[in-house]
Amino acid sequence: MSDAASDDADYSLPDDLPAVRDALISWYEADHRQFPWRETDDPYEILVSEVMSQQTQLGRVVEAWEAFLDRWPTPQLLADADRADVVGFWTDHSLGYNNRAKYLHEAAEQVVEEYDGEFPESPEELQNLMGVGPYTANAVASFAFNNGDAVVDTNVKRVLHRAFDVPDDDALFEEAASEAMPEGQSRVWNNAIMELGGVACEQSPKCDSAGCPWREWCHAYETGDFTAPDVPTQPSFEGSRRQFRGKVVSILKEYDELPLSKLGPRVRVDYAPGGEYGREWLEGLLSDLADDGLVDVEERDGDTRARLRQ
Incomplete structure (x- = not known):
């Protein structure tokens, strides 16, 4: 096992970390779910997808994302739009909390007015945009500019917990995710590890049928204990x-x-x-x-x- 993790951490990553990384990236590049925002490095298009994807099934996001960008294809056009129309679009497509539409509209105004139409490229700068928190900022930096840190979402936590026995602790998840990610490859790595959690290491794992590339290193696969970190239950939308x-x-x-x-x-x-x-x-x-x-x-x-x- 690797000694790169902190001395008091209750986990360690495999010694052959380069092989672990190569296995995941090769698995992802050979076959992965096709989403249109994975085919672009436009930060505006990626930001729209990230905001829409918050607590919304990805299958429903595709249609809404394409319709949104067909109507407002640039930050300038979105900034010029009537906010009521943007919020109305959000409601019509059942995309969840309407304040996300408001914040997205305000973020477009910031890009136009404060950044001369060019998106900032680092996670830190992206957080200056209205409604853009650490996770979204890092995702945009990763997928648009290949300039992000390791993404840590529910899927990534589940993968790290099962594969490398990382305790259910946010600080340790951040540490392990950062250690695992190869330097300068945030775009492909973050896509790949989230894909792993989304199609192979789901709540009910599909290790063999999905061809999980980490089976030879996986603690859960070895022990048969597929316990996962607790995930807060999303309240029902109907009647809310x-x-x-x-x-x-x-x-x-x-x-x-x-x-x-x-x-x-x-x-x-x-x-x-x-x-x-x-x-x-x-x-x-x-x-x-x-x-x-x-x-x-x-x-x-x-x-x-x-x-x-x-």
């Missing part, structure tokens, strides 16, 4: 506040503005002003959307009215 926030946005996109008395029944058929899903509940949704910069709510003519923020 997130779903109804999306409905509010869709409705307000159709109308210039609406009083709450007319908005409520369009959001829920069982809306009753004094009921469980009534005015207080609706005001809570609107407050969330206002905090996200998506709607404006004002008192006028003795009524509370809501509209999408322009």
Whole structure:
């Protein structure tokens, strides 16, 4: 085993790390799932795919990604777009939290206004863009510029935990992932290790049928213990506040503005002003959307009215 990991770490990577790396990259390059964002190194296109892919099945993302880029193919065109249209697109394609659309629009404005239309290339600089956290910044740096660090997502954690017995600890996962990645190959490596977790080392592993390239080094394959790190359960979208926030946005996109008395029944058929899903509940949704910069709510003519923020 390698001594490159810290002395107090409860794991170590294989001694023949170059062979481990070569095996994974060869496996990935021989055959992998085809996603259109894997065929580009355009940072804008990759950023859109990364933001859309957050908690959304990749199969559904493909259609939305292509439609989004067909409508707004450059950061300039997205920056020039009406934010309500961008948020409406997000809602129409069921892409989850609408504030991601808002942040993506704001990030495009930053690229145009602060970076003269050219994306920053390092993970640190990319985090200056609105809504771009460490994971997304690193993914864009890796896949667009081959300039990233080792990506650590749920799939990567599961692979490292099983293959090399890395404890369920975020700091150790970061350390092991960084040690495993060959220098200067973040683009292919991060794609490859996420692919491994996505098609071979799933919750129910497919070691042999998927031809896992790490079977000869894998602790789980040797012991038969395929325990994986705990993964937080994603709350159901159906009936959630997130779903109804999306409905509010869709409705307000159709109308210039609406009083709450007319908005409520369009959001829920069982809306009753004094009921469980009534005015207080609706005001809570609107407050969330206002905090996200998506709607404006004002008192006028003795009524509370809501509209999408322009």
